[in-house]
Amino acid sequence: MENSQYMDMFLDESHEHLQSLNDGLLSLEENGEAVAVVNEIFRNAHTLKGMSATMGFNKIAELTHEMEDVLDLIRKEQLQINEDIIDTLFKCLDSLEQMIDNVGNGDPEDLVDVSDLVKKLSSISKGEPAPAAAAPAAPAAGAPADGAAAPAAAPAAGALSPAALQLSDIDMDVLKQAKEGGLQGIHIRVTLSETCVLKSARSYMVMNALDELGDVVKSVPPAEDLEQEKFDRSFDLLLVTGSEIKAVEDALGSISELEKVECEIVDPDAKIEAAPAAAPAAAPAAPAAPAAKPAAPAAAKPAAKPAAKAAPAQHKKPHQSQSVRVDIDKLDTLMNLMGELVINKVRLEQIGQTHRLAELTETLEQMDRVTTDLQNIVMKVRMVPVSAVFNRFPRMVRDVSKELDKEINLTIEGEETELDRTVIDEIGDPIMHLLRNSLDHGIEHPDDREAKGKPRTGEVGLIARHEGNNVVIMVTDDGAGIDPDKIRQVAIKKGVITEEEAMKLDDADAVRLIFLPGFSTAEKISDISGRGVGMDVVRSKIEALSGHVDVETHINEGSVFKIKLPLTLAIIQAMLVKVQEEMYAIPLGSIDSTINIQPTDIKTVQNKEVIVLRGEIIPIIRLESAFQVPHVKDTNELFVVVVHAGETKAGIVVDNLIGQQEIVIKTLGKLFTGLKMFSGATVLGDGRVALILDVATMMQ
Amino acid sequence: MAKKKDENKQEFESMQVVAFKLRDEEYGVSILNVQEIRNLTDITRVPFAQDYIKGVINLRGSVLPVIDLKQRLGLEDSPYTENTRIVTITEDDVHVGILVDAVTEVLNLTSKPVDAKKAINNKEGMRFLSGIGNIDGRLIVMLNLPEIIGLPQEGK
Numbered sequence: 001m002e003n004s005q006y007m008d009m010f011l012d013e014s015h016e017h018l019q020s021l022n023d024g025l026l027s028l029e030e031n032g033e034a035v036a037v038v039n040e041i042f043r044n045a046h047t048l049k050g051m052s053a054t055m056g057f058n059k060i061a062e063l064t065h066e067m068e069d070v071l072d073l074i075r076k077e078q079l080q081i082n083e084d085i086i087d088t089l090f091k092c093l094d095s096l097e098q099m100i101d102n103v104g105n106g107d108p109e110d111l112v113d114v115s116d117l118v119k120k121l122s123s124i125s126k127g128e129p130a131p132a133a134a135a136p137a138a139p140a141a142g143a144p145a146d147g148a149a150a151p152a153a154a155p156a157a158g159a160l161s162p163a164a165l166q167l168s169d170i171d172m173d174v175l176k177q178a179k180e181g182g183l184q185g186i187h188i189r190v191t192l193s194e195t196c197v198l199k200s201a202r203s204y205m206v207m208n209a210l211d212e213l214g215d216v217v218k219s220v221p222p223a224e225d226l227e228q229e230k231f232d233r234s235f236d237l238l239l240v241t242g243s244e245i246k247a248v249e250d251a252l253g254s255i256s257e258l259e260k261v262e263c264e265i266v267d268p269d270a271k272i273e274a275a276p277a278a279a280p281a282a283a284p285a286a287p288a289a290p291a292a293k294p295a296a297p298a299a300a301k302p303a304a305k306p307a308a309k310a311a312p313a314q315h316k317k318p319h320q321s322q323s324v325r326v327d328i329d330k331l332d333t334l335m336n337l338m339g340e341l342v343i344n345k346v347r348l349e350q351i352g353q354t355h356r357l358a359e360l361t362e363t364l365e366q367m368d369r370v371t372t373d374l375q376n377i378v379m380k381v382r383m384v385p386v387s388a389v390f391n392r393f394p395r396m397v398r399d400v401s402k403e404l405d406k407e408i409n410l411t412i413e414g415e416e417t418e419l420d421r422t423v424i425d426e427i428g429d430p431i432m433h434l435l436r437n438s439l440d441h442g443i444e445h446p447d448d449r450e451a452k453g454k455p456r457t458g459e460v461g462l463i464a465r466h467e468g469n470n471v472v473i474m475v476t477d478d479g480a481g482i483d484p485d486k487i488r489q490v491a492i493k494k495g496v497i498t499e500e501e502a503m504k505l506d507d508a509d510a511v512r513l514i515f516l517p518g519f520s521t522a523e524k525i526s527d528i529s530g531r532g533v534g535m536d537v538v539r540s541k542i543e544a545l546s547g548h549v550d551v552e553t554h555i556n557e558g559s560v561f562k563i564k565l566p567l568t569l570a571i572i573q574a575m576l577v578k579v580q581e582e583m584y585a586i587p588l589g590s591i592d593s594t595i596n597i598q599p600t601d602i603k604t605v606q607n608k609e610v611i612v613l614r615g616e617i618i619p620i621i622r623l624e625s626a627f628q629v630p631h632v633k634d635t636n637e638l639f640v641v642v643v644h645a646g647e648t649k650a651g652i653v654v655d656n657l658i659g660q661q662e663i664v665i666k667t668l669g670k671l672f673t674g675l676k677m678f679s680g681a682t683v684l685g686d687g688r689v690a691l692i693l694d695v696a697t698m699m700q
Numbered sequence: 701m702a703k704k705k706d707e708n709k710q711e712f713e714s715m716q717v718v719a720f721k722l723r724d725e726e727y728g729v730s731i732l733n734v735q736e737i738r739n740l741t742d743i744t745r746v747p748f749a750q751d752y753i754k755g756v757i758n759l760r761g762s763v764l765p766v767i768d769l770k771q772r773l774g775l776e777d778s779p780y781t782e783n784t785r786i787v788t789i790t791e792d793d794v795h796v797g798i799l800v801d802a803v804t805e806v807l808n809l810t811s812k813p814v815d816a817k818k819a820i821n822n823k824e825g826m827r828f829l830s831g832i833g834n835i836d837g838r839l840i841v842m843l844n845l846p847e848i849i850g851l852p853q854e855g856k
Contacts, residue, residue: 627747
């Protein structure tokens with residue numbers, strides 16, 4: 001399954017959220033309702049809902065959504081907490097935990113029946129008296145047993161049963177779209193020969209061959225299981241392609257160890273009828289079979305291959321975590337120790353050189369290699385490219401845009417930008433909120449867009465980049481923009497500010513009101529976003545990371561949400577320069593070019609020194625005089641590092657360029673708070689400290 | 701209950717002081733504030749920083765500001781010698797190094813230091829001193845670390 005690499009993250013995070021939900025409910029039960037606690041619970045539920053929806057676990061999302069409704073009423077004090085509500089909420093948590101555990105073990109989430117709980121919750125939120133003793137979430141135990149029984153009930157074994165593909169409504173939509181686009185869906189059943197040893201490799205080859213013809217939109221069992229050889233001999237694929245069956249058969253014919261390849265065109269219009277009829281028979285354990293998850297319910301699988309093992313579920317290994325969570329403090333310590341090691345190594349090297357101890361020098365060379373590797377790893381352990389977070393979003397955008405019936409194109413840029421692990425862990429939720437917001441409230445419906453003279457497809461961008469001493473993450477859309485007057489009105493109506501205050505605010509500040517707690521302009525509550533928790537959560541999260549979030553918007557042109565995070569923990573590429581005897585680092589991201597000039601190349605315009613570079617007049621800053629560097633020696637050759645901040649350029653004049661290097665940014669500490677000229681300092685390989693220029697400040 | 705004198709005595713019976721030299725005078729800070737004593741290493745000058753901040757050094761991978769104590773106290777400058785040390789201290793979660801001419805020893809201060817205000821009639825230098833300890837006629841000037849570190853106040 002495509003989300004497999006985020007499974008660990010999802011499991012870890014959802015367990016954390018469940019834990020805080022449990023804690024919150026307990027304190028609620030003990031201390032009665034405290035607004036802060038209810039808010040906290042509500043946010044946890046909200047995040048859990050978002051996460052599970054992103055991962056495609058609709059049952060979990062559904063249950064949390066109902067919980068959220070109840071909590072929302074409590075939050076607004078429209079509902080009095082009583083024992084019954086608390087009990088029900090606790091039962092929900094138990095069910096959620098079970099579902100998440102199931103998911104973690106590779107089982108479908110819907111082994112747990114939550115329909116009673118959902119009913120009960122909705123009756124609570126509707127204010128009806130609780131129905132008499134609704135059955136608690138009893139797991140539909142014995143799913144594997146049902147699965148084992150299924151083959152008997154399953155339709156004919158040999159023919160390509162449509163149920164084998166477990167087509168969901170979404171798959172159907174895909175097929176229909178494909179058909180409209182002149183493509184067709186082909187159901188392919190591949191059976192490997194009995195002697196086949198590397199089953200996963202063969203299935204990989206099959207996938208590869210098919211990828212050249214079209215898109216494999218579905219696989220049963222899921223691709224993850226195929227990779228791990230969690231299948232018997234045959235598997236089912238749905239290929240959307242412009243090619244004919246013949247071409248498919250030819251392509252697969254060249255792969256050895258395939259016993260049989262069966263193909264059949266899948267007609268989405270005909271299948272609509274067939275699927276619901278066939279599926280319940282195939283999966284008696286799953287009540288909502290037509291909408292069965294791509295996660296491949298274990299119970300439905302045997303139907304696809306009746307001759308297979310009786311209870312494949314028993315053979316499944318529990319989901320094993322590939323990662324170890326380490327306290328970030330330990331990593332800090334590790335990095336500091338590393339630094340000390342390097343310095344001492346340099347000292348030893350010096351001793352070896354002064355005393356000409358060849359043997360020592362030789363050993364140290366070996367050690368040097370090890371420490372360099374070690375250093376790299378220690379650094380890298382903390383840094384994670386933002387793609388770790390960004391990769392979850394294309395799927396979410398796709399699902400959400402379908403749900404909202406909008407046409408949206410997501411562009412991701414700068415996903416290789418690295419951020420500290422602590423930041424990465426925290427940044428996912430805020431970005432998700434912002435994205436959902438753009439999708440839901442920003443981008444208009446295609447028809448409305450057309451009426452406004454915009455292309456039907458809305459553009460949403462997710463961009464990360466280094467900017468000065470910050471990492472900037474932007475969520476952009478070309479949607480409706482935010483109307484400051486509307487924001488003012490809502491803010492007044494909600495009592496966030498008074499009318500008088502509202503009039504004083506300029507438009508930009510008025511728009512920023514959306515970051516205040518309890519603010520939502522959406523007319524209707526939707527599943528995607530818009531309960532007014534989003535934006536203030538975003539802001540508090542970002543500020544907790546000592547970052548900053550801002551919004552820039554133009555009506556009918558779109559909005560840009562800009563998250564700025566300090567680079568204090570980041571590793572960046574920098575150019576080391578020398579001015580007399582002092583070393584400084586200039587972030588490579590701000591550098592345009594470097595040139596070598598003669599002192600006579602510097603001209604003056606109105607008493608300001610400039611150089612002319614490719615017809616452009618660029619003001620220069622001499623570091624030596626700007627920083628009052630002690631003058632030790634004269635130089636007749638100068639280097640200019642051309643830097644930019646935004647649109648403006650400047651040339652920084654230095655004596656020498658030392659080279660490009662990866663540096664770890666350290667803060668200068670409290671004693672230098674007023675010093676904006678430097679974004680920090682870094683420790684160089686020889687143990688000396690070099691200051692890092694903040695180019696944007698220098699140019700002011 | 702207890703006599704005031706006894707209390708004072710108790711308080712200072714166990715006070716250990718790291719004593720160091722600035723030119724010919726002896727100064728001290730409580731050993732509880734002292735992290736370690738290091739040899740002089742390369743100090744990187746920080747342009748635009750306050751005069752008394754000599755620069756920053758690398759302390760096991762982190763960056764530590766170094767205060768030139770003679771400059772801070774308004775004493776005349778003198779060149780580095782092989783005895784010059786950087787004493788790294790912690791005060792209120794702030795780590796700094798202070799540059800001293802030599803570290804002499806760890807002393808046991810048994811009597812309460814005299815209030816510096818009474819002893820010296822110099823208002824400017826006053827705020828950096830917390831008291832003067834007397835060990836058999838040997839005078840140790842105790843430093844008022846929060847003032848010396850001079851954490852930036854608002855607006856600065």
